[in-house]
Amino acid sequence: MRRYTATHEWIEAGEGGLATVGITSHAAAQLGDVVFVEPKPSGTVLAAGDTAGVIESVKAAADLYAPVAGEVVEVNPLLADQPGLVNEAPEGEGWLFRMRLADAASLDALMDEAAYQAHVAAL
Amino acid sequence: MASAAPDAPAPALLETPLGALNRRLGARMVPFAGHALPIQFADGIMAEHRWCRASAALFDVSHMGQIALAGPGADAALEALVPADIVGLPEGRQRYALLMNEAGGIDDDLMVARLGGALHLVVNGAVREADFATIRAAMPTGVTVEPRFERALLALQGPKAVDALARHAPAAAAMRFMDAAAMPVAGAPAIVTRSGYTGEDGFEIALAPADAGRVAEALLAEPEVRPAGLGARDSLRLEAGLCLYGQDLAPDISPVEAGLVWSIGKARRPGGARAGGYRGAARVERELAHGPARLRVGLAPVGRAPVRAGAALYAAEAGGEPVGRVTSGGFGPSVERPIAMGYVPPALAGAGTRLFAEVRGARLELRVHPLPFVPPGFRR
Numbered sequence: 001m002r003r004y005t006a007t008h009e010w011i012e013a014g015e016g017g018l019a020t021v022g023i024t025s026h027a028a029a030q031l032g033d034v035v036f037v038e039p040k041p042s043g044t045v046l047a048a049g050d051t052a053g054v055i056e057s058v059k060a061a062a063d064l065y066a067p068v069a070g071e072v073v074e075v076n077p078l079l080a081d082q083p084g085l086v087n088e089a090p091e092g093e094g095w096l097f098r099m100r101l102a103d104a105a106s107l108d109a110l111m112d113e114a115a116y117q118a119h120v121a122a123l
Numbered sequence: 124m125a126s127a128a129p130d131a132p133a134p135a136l137l138e139t140p141l142g143a144l145n146r147r148l149g150a151r152m153v154p155f156a157g158h159a160l161p162i163q164f165a166d167g168i169m170a171e172h173r174w175c176r177a178s179a180a181l182f183d184v185s186h187m188g189q190i191a192l193a194g195p196g197a198d199a200a201l202e203a204l205v206p207a208d209i210v211g212l213p214e215g216r217q218r219y220a221l222l223m224n225e226a227g228g229i230d231d232d233l234m235v236a237r238l239g240g241a242l243h244l245v246v247n248g249a250v251r252e253a254d255f256a257t258i259r260a261a262m263p264t265g266v267t268v269e270p271r272f273e274r275a276l277l278a279l280q281g282p283k284a285v286d287a288l289a290r291h292a293p294a295a296a297a298m299r300f301m302d303a304a305a306m307p308v309a310g311a312p313a314i315v316t317r318s319g320y321t322g323e324d325g326f327e328i329a330l331a332p333a334d335a336g337r338v339a340e341a342l343l344a345e346p347e348v349r350p351a352g353l354g355a356r357d358s359l360r361l362e363a364g365l366c367l368y369g370q371d372l373a374p375d376i377s378p379v380e381a382g383l384v385w386s387i388g389k390a391r392r393p394g395g396a397r398a399g400g401y402r403g404a405a406r407v408e409r410e411l412a413h414g415p416a417r418l419r420v421g422l423a424p425v426g427r428a429p430v431r432a433g434a435a436l437y438a439a440e441a442g443g444e445p446v447g448r449v450t451s452g453g454f455g456p457s458v459e460r461p462i463a464m465g466y467v468p469p470a471l472a473g474a475g476t477r478l479f480a481e482v483r484g485a486r487l488e489l490r491v492h493p494l495p496f497v498p499p500g501f502r503r
Contacts, residue, residue, distance in 0.1 A: 035429065059453070061429070061431070064124050
């Protein structure tokens, strides 16, 4: 199942110890039209909370953060030419990167969907 | 990702006469020049920008400072502060002018219109109090300087602006670019100029605060018109190669460096009937004769990453000292690429010159690009 961070990333565990990371539709709406996305490249080792790349709208640049520790293994290849995918499908086709988790259990400490929605409502 | 702050304006911000309307239309409000203003509406910056270039966008720019000068000698006295030809400004016409400082730098840029014998100025919102004080101190006895900061200013910009406006102000259709006229708009007394800050044809409409909401709603009811905010205003003016005071223009930057020599009236240039006579003229005339130390240029990043204001510019991919600085930068929705402006030494100002901007610790390649990035739509 999907987990969420206070900094508006979502992460979903898949097969083989890999997880997919993106930003939530709340974050995409706040950001506005995305014009440039650059997650850290494959091979980058990240601790939880490390800067995982940059995402830019017309007006501003924002940092992406690693939800948990791991190594980047894939960056969404569609985003270089279609950064707007992040606005169209932030929780689907507009995923940002995949990482090999340092610890599969690390996701359990993150918010579930209900907790994240409550977090957003309280902002 | 880094969170945006919740968007409630701080309590000390001024409201414009369109504050309630902006909020009712779903504006996302931000603080700007001491006012609460829309950064965007529901459609977002890119859609608002594109609509302006295709049709007509309505902007609330009431934060700008309107100032009226009346009385004999106001125009000659203003010429002590600006290099523009104000004495020769005909009735019913407007000119772009630069408020100079003693060092030959720019303290503000403004529009000056002559209407009914008086001079109507529009200055930047962030410095309107300082500008008012400077201008008042320069006027002789017998000239009144009236700040009209409570008035509203609407900008209706785009190729279909004239169609929408003419239904509420038929006389607007006959105006040429940089004409100024007093005329009712939707029955409200207004000062209308055919000018703007987008590179498109369009109008700026100055109104009493009590009339602003009704006039704005009348224009927004026209099928060609949609509201737009500061975000689109910035991307439009950047594509048009227009300067933003506080970024591309600053007190240490001269009109020659900024590429604004065209705004120095012919009569005010060396050899002209009223040559010089404005604050900082010595530096301007020296640079006209010998060339400036730097020049404003357009910049096109080669990749897709935006390069923003403040980035240092280098001549080489590695090593060396900075040769210049980016003063405005972002994304151009009409040209579908990142664009920027900055200052470089004249030797590096030729179109196509390869430069590098420092962004997040790396050097990104960009090329000097002619301005504007999009062709203008003025009806001259």
